[in-house]
Amino acid sequence: MVNFVHYVHMKILTTTQARKHIKNIVDRVKYRGEVFAIGRRNSIDALVINFPDMYNIDVDEITNINALSKSFDFLREEPELYSRADVIKKYV
Numbered sequence: 020m021v022n023f024v025h026y027v028h029m030k031i032l033t034t035t036q037a038r039k040h041i042k043n044i045v046d047r048v049k050y051r052g053e054v055f056a057i058g059r060r061n062s063i064d065a066l067v068i069n070f071p072d073m074y075n076i077d078v079d080e081i082t083n084i085n086a087l088s089k090s091f092d093f094l095r096e097e098p099e100l101y102s103r104a105d106v107i108k109k110y111v
Contacts, residue, residue: 029054
């Protein structure tokens, strides 16, 4: 197998490496939740990430992916600044 370079929690591959190992990459993304970046000439051109199990057709792909990625989990520990009524009054 290829030696992967780690960038935070993401493995960076060349297009050649990705082409040679695509099945293994897809399996690792699907079953282990790993994230792979694919690039050329020291730049990241694409990401391979797990697609959400629960897809909400009312929002776009980026919102669905952010929900899966747990990008905002850190907010769980933050105090609520606005009540539901505040948000509804302002935005509805």
